[in-house]
Amino acid sequence: MMYFSRKLPIGVQSFKDLREKEFLYVDKTEYIFRLTNASKVYFLSRPRRFGKSLFLSTLKAYFLGQKELFKGLAIEKFEEAEKEKREIWQEYPVFYFDFNVGKYAETEALNERLDFLLKDIEKQYEIIPGSRDSFGSRFERAIKTAYEKTGKQVVILVDEYDKPLLQTMGVNEELNAEYKAVLRAFYSVLKSTDQYLRFAFLTGVTKFSKVSIFSDLNSLNDISINPDFSAICGLTQKELEETFRPEIETLAGRNELSYEDCLSALKKRYDGYCFAYGTETMYNPFSLLNVFFSKQFADYWFATGTPTFLVNELKREDYNIPELDGNVEMIESFLSDYRVGADSVIPVLFQSGYLTIKDYDKEYRMYRLGFPNEEVRYGFLYNLLPEYSNISFIKTSFNVVQFTKDLKAGKVDGFMQRLKSIMASLPYDTVKKESGESLALREHNFQVCVYLIFALMGQFVEVETPSSMGRTDCVVKTEKTIYIFEFKLKESAEAALKQIKEKNYAERYKADNKEIILIGVSFNPKEGTVGEWLSEKL
Template identity: 40%
Template sequence: MNNRFLPIGIQDFEDLRNRGSIYVDKTHLVYKLVTEGKPYFLSRPRRFGKSLLLSTLEAYFLGKKDLFKGLAIENLEKDWVQYPVIKISFGADNYPDLNCLISLENSVLSEYEKKYDIAVSDSRAAPRLKNIIKGAYEKTGKQVVILIDEYDKPILDALYSEYEEQNRQELRSFYSPLKDCDQYIRFLFITGITKVSHVNIFSGLNQLNDISLDKKYSSICGVSESELEKYFMPEIEALAEEQEMNLEETKTKLAQMYDGYHFTHNVEGVYNPFCLLKCFSAKDFGSYWFESGTPSLLVKNLQNQPLELTTIINGRKAKEDQFKNYDPDSKNMLPVIYQSGYLTIKGFDKPKRIYTLDFPNREIEDGFINILLKKFVTVPYDDLGLAIGNLCDALELHDLNRALNIIKSAIADLPTVVKKDMCENYYESVTHLMFRMTGWRVVSELQNVCGRSDVVVASKDSVFIFELKMDKGRSFEEVAEEALAQIDENGYSQRFAVSGKAMYKVALVFSSEGKGLLGWKVKA
């Protein structure tokens, strides 16, 4: 165990292998890629090993056979031909404006012009890239391999700014030679977080084979359950010992925290590799994905779109085209949330071709809800955890007045990012989020902004049934009585009647003018 090296943050395949790091062997899938196709696109969330995959492809096409000793591809590949490789990574810098993007392009192009001794006759990026591809082919006699990592980052970094469209147009021009140079290209692989419409970015490259939802490659990034036990049993045992848990308890906790990603339907789930390695290193179940930073794409979208909880939680039903393709001009946040890794595929209705999307695991659920709450409640950042803890304690003691006063304080004012006509959806959403953060079981039946919301919070000995209503110019008493009557008329409590738990029916009345929670009425 002392000699095992966890490759946390290592994205270079050669470095990883030379260090003797633990490597989850994906090379059988690499061989399948390189022998069965040519132009590929893969979308995966951050911290999922996309860069390491590209580095592995680079080492393979450079013919570095010794690095693959003992791996699956050693017995599959017989020839080990060396090809010229052009690798372009946009992940190492930020691109808030066009100048930053052009600077990166110039740096990369200059590197390969020098490497292949290519004269520069045109200062524009696209002609230069075309000359490099053609020149490398002519000088080596081999077709060129092109690997592009985080192709979409210059667009996402400039999202909602005046430079977004400029960066998009620049990239469209930059990538344009890839179509015209097809005869010189042996293999093309492009990765990103989002799948921005190919017609906008890659122009003529609509023939790219998008394997993001391909069952054959669902585990090409990440660690599957079978791989976890094959490669990491010593780490699991050490974690179990540190946490004073048995092996089965430890594996169950690991799955709850970091497993659950499905990039198509009816496949084995995968763990986030970064979080898994951090957990093994620290020997603790922490929230490591969020320690590495909140994706700017998600934050920017939250700042520019109203809060729509129904598109995020409770097993969202969606057609493939509703979450697969991201359009920066659209107000549909679902592709952003799915492709950023906050939602994953949890079910599939094959006859109807409808997917069920939900949080992959507890780490992501808690982290995402935290982001939403910090954005949409008035509780100071440092006090939010304390407020949620107090809310949990109050519910445990059945002290509803204390619990609801905490919620009332959190949503005292309508945030400036929420329009008045959206306040009903806002109140429903934040109330649900705060209850969900307690760790208790929460069930919501959320409708559209004009509808009503039923929230049920259940603990081991209690059930709280909340009906949320807007006053809409009526008296508090009238609205509260209507809400309590609705709970009884719709039979919300019947499903829990045989549980033997203490039951509380609660009417919550909110202001239609954005003045928060006006009051509540409880019926035990």
């Protein structure tokens, strides 16, 4: 097989660097023309590693008038068509605030970052700040001075405005509240200096309620779930196939797949992000670039960060975990704003990219959400399991593959013993063992843990994991056998097996011409684990 490699922009966030060094680029410049000629102050929420920084860098190059970088791109012809109406490729003063840099767990981290960024601007425009000037005052003076010295309105670009908030949320609420106050005062300057601004664009992962951060920005144009801008970041199916066909062919050859099967595998694993109902789903560009570089299907995006806060919040709320798999309902107004104190982590899961839009009920204005793809689904469920089972992936050799191998080999008792040992580690949390609430917690953890193990097995075999205990709890299909499980929390394994037979759960699987094994399982409330199990072949 001939080795093939082109320059993939993994980690490249500078548009200037990308163009001058001839990295592959998917043209998104049409959106720049539309944005800069339509409104003035924008906000865009997108998951991490989705191309927000590169888009901001592209805006920066445009407003610095770096025409040579845009040669052959869509915006070049749009600008040319405007030259009779206005001066094109003008240079403006650009203030770029990048909050990607820094660890914000320390008390002074945000102040130090703002001071560093403002000092750079003040040096450029020869501004000497007062020793007691607030960040807001320094920001306002910088905007007015740049306007006076250049005669041009100022462009403000803010990358990952919410990084300080996300790093302290659920970890240090006092510092989080302090950061909100600092940022609220800082961004309020955008309203008071409106006449000096040509354009402003803020990006982040989450959109905290306007009441807390953007309280004074009534004119803020949030395009996060606007259908016209759903493809502003990320890659469409067409962009994937038109730009990366050689890479897809190489990936297919390396993994012994046909071109079409390779496309299907990419779609199943990395596609599925929907930011406005009725629009085309998007691929995560970070995952695609990495799979093309390594020529291996793996979990790249999820490996760059663990959603610890989100996992903890789901557990704190006793959320029904199976609903995350495509059955989360959220009203339209809650989807766009994260409202502190609303007792729901779902909007943050959506804005962070762990959930995406699956359907929309126009009559009731309700969205249905679920995992966008396999990379996110299995990555998120894998991170949930230790919280409900006390499994340490670092200290133990646990792997869901071991469960799968048992069933493929027909080792029912081995599978159940393994499940029992995992269940024996179910946490009691902080509730006393003898209390009724403790039993409820153990039952809840038991249900969630069972669901997670079977759901994770779905990477390797076909698994049905319904969200209620009122019908067949789980069905696992291997090459030769179909296993039908029924779990009982307050009844015997015999009763569980009897229910499978009486409700004729096996009937719809008989046409598969495979061996069918029924397995009834009971929960031991005293031990907090699997009590007994009975299996029977049909």
